[in-house]
Amino acid sequence: MTTGALSEPQDGTEFEQLLRRVRAEADSRGAQAERAELEALARDGGPGARDALAEVLAETGRPLWAQEMAAFALGCAGDRRAFETLVFLLNYRDPLRGATAAHALVRLRDPRTARAAAALATNELRTAYALHPVRVLVALRAPESVPALVSLLGRLLDGPGPHWPIALACVEGLGRIGDARARPVLREAAAHHRLRPAAQAALARAGG
Template sequence: MASGGRTRQQDGSEFAALLRRVRAEAASPEASADCAELVALARDGGPESRDALADVLAETERPLWAREVASFALGCAGDRRAFETLIFLLNYRDPVRGATAAHALVRLGDPRTARAAAALATNELRTAYALHPVRLLVALRAPESVPTLVGVLSRLLERPVPHWPVALACVEGLGRIGDARARPVLQEAAHHHRLRAAAHAALARAGG
């Protein structure tokens, strides 16, 4: 299958998972009808439908699930009006919403994305929610990616009890990128038993 076909298939799979989740939230008859209308707009994808979806993002009284459906559809269509909402969802307290937002942000291709993800990942007050910003930086492989991942991992390793999932995501991400600048912090990570195997694998890919 061609790359474009794989991308559409992945977007369709993610959208289907999103709909299964939000339909549980949109339980009332009125909300269910609203959800069906949003789905129809998302699947149409034409200019007028995208304008209607963008209007949803501007209506503050809309429930979060509606804004998530609209921003996901717009993001996967490359419509930058989804950017602010997707960044909000990327760092949301519900991890599944962060994962969905990260998927759409990769498709969106907005040049602001890497800088915003880096700001979220390095916010020490939001470290518990940094997993998806970290994974997004890995997927983007932007100039900000390696310095941010190295900085976040270094800070986490200084803590008595690091946020292990975030630290592991940094280690694995640096391994996938394979940049030699990550070698010192990966060597440090290899001293932690929960990170040791991933750190050695990442070092092998980073020339260490």
């Protein structure tokens, strides 16, 4: 577990991208002071700052952008008080918020993350928002990862209108993991011209 917020270079880059987006949202609502305070706490990363950020997540009525900032900083610091908010944002309808949540969840290293991501990825009612849960599963390579990705990809291949970007993410992710259990569904994916190159490459890595 890391000991301070935004301690890795990639975390700082992701945070700056988050800030550019949040500044426009917060400042347009006249919340410059609140946003500046949260930014300072996130950059601080000390125990007191993390406690203050955790209070933001516990308070009712806080705007979503404030919760996102606090959860991202806590998640990158390895503080598990961010878990519930990050999981909520992972499957949010805004893909940018899903991306930042995925980044923080991978760094959080909470043992509950893989199960939560698998549940979100395989939820048939939330398929349109499954891309970032898929990416979390691939990054974690947890015991839940391959079964969830295989299940989701199989359903997308069988369905009348598959979400091709999500199916492609499953194929590429299974290739990176390289688990032999994925061979049957990857062979099915190779029959679809949009997925064929990625599926063939994934099969090679999975020993198929």
